[in-house]
Amino acid sequence: MRATFTQEQLEIGKTVGSLAEGEGVTARDALSGPWRAPACDGPLLRDFGLLGVPEAAGGIGSSLIDLLVAVEALGERLVPSRFPAHMAAVQLLCGAGALSGALSGDVLDGRRVLTPAVGVPGAPGIPGTPETPGTPGTVVRTLVRYAAQADGFAALGDGGVWIAEAAGIAPRRSLDPSVPLSDVTLAAPEPGGVALAGDGLRRSTLVVAAELCGVAQGAIDLAAEQARTRRQFGRVIGSFQGVAFQLAEAATMRKAAWDLTLYAAWAVDNARPDAEIQVHAAKAAAGRAAVFAAERCIQVHGGMGITMEADPHLFLRRAFVLDAAFGRGSWHRRRTGELRVRARRAG
Template structure:
């Protein structure tokens, strides 16, 4: 199995990364934090790039791409710490909607909030046009606003919803991809800080202890990346072990993001805890996403059930290709 990205996938990833690097820097995060409300300019820019219609069929005005492309875009959204509901609307809900609703999503005129009993909250319900729950959409109800750890996310009290494994798996995958992007960003922020922060007359990045900490994060991130892409591949092709692959991705991305956040604080020293340092936006997003759509313990239980309860074959001779082909 060839896990290298195609030229088109690389171009998509790079285009989204370059756009967000130029249009969604830390100043946008601070403005969003001060306003405590959605940024119409950010949403319009994302729609203008075609991201709203990424998974919408071409017949409904979208790009008709797949979950691998969605995962790549989600990584870039996590890297830039985008808080607009583009991931929930375009990368999770869009394929589950009616053709008429998909057309509105692709046009950027429809925002979707997601409800599932695994989450004790609903994100962005206050600005959503529709609420997706229990296999269909409804008019968003009025719900009590909640306070979350991430100041850039708007949370509301949950409403009645039933189990929906398809929604759970799609959302867990996109959350994992966003955490992977966030981990990359925290690693980059910490590396840059280590190059410029001096102690004892030299940059702290020259100290072996700092190098080892950052290298450990880099390894964790690179080990999580193929796991996330493998989960996207499994989901896109409907493999029987998709749920396990997605749980593996959520665990791997969570571990990478948590280690990146912890290491970033250590590299920044006391400054890492302050509001003045941009790092805290990514740390809080990582903590929030770690508990979204199934926490680490939930996904470990799903993996354990597959490996122990159902005898799933594991080991160095069980590569992605053979595992998926034998599912």
């Protein structure tokens, strides 16, 4: 595995970051009105949809790390874009070899936007657990991101992955209104329309982990700016150990989570035997880092940090919503431990 980003990956991060920084629609806008597609949604879906898509699935051989670099940049700036959810759905289909051909041009160039409908571990929607009961011929998935704003769904169930249409969408109140959530009733797959998930679930889970790492970095940057500019007792507050140590710990946790996410992506791309363990560990670490960084950001802002007018709570909202996607960190930590014990016993 390369220890540094390639020049192309650096350019991807820089370009996506520039698109995000110039965005006029923010996460705050959704607090007082309905979700609106940011202006950067179009260019992202149209021009970056091939990132991380293998050649066998219609891509150009771009690595999964290329995609994660772009998603991390969006998470850092809290852009309310459908791009990360769309690419998580694309990655879910990429791993299902029999369905990779369904990634036609209208999906890869953003004309048809998908979102993943995978349920949560220990509940309906993840292989090895029962399906949610619904009316005959339907399957229910809960808390699906951008369901009302999507053109289709990459659904995951006991039998594998299939592309589904919505038979009904019931909006839910999202802790982060810039990431709308809904309960979705999906048409059950037709016979022969389901493909084995392969490594698709791992690939899409890492997309969420990368966005969480970006959220953590954004919260740290906001807190660091406050620490550099806010003065108390004649000194900038960043000079006090009680502030500096919190930011240092948040930065350390974020760096560890990002490194682990990148390694997990490399392991998945190269079919390493430890790929599954690394994906679970990365998702758990990313969620923990994002929530911790957002909480520290609130503390560094002091009393102002808990007000609606300040921005720290926006990062905490996004961190909580994304941490719950594809399984909470607590579940991934348990799975990491289970798999490590199993591997130790087998060895």
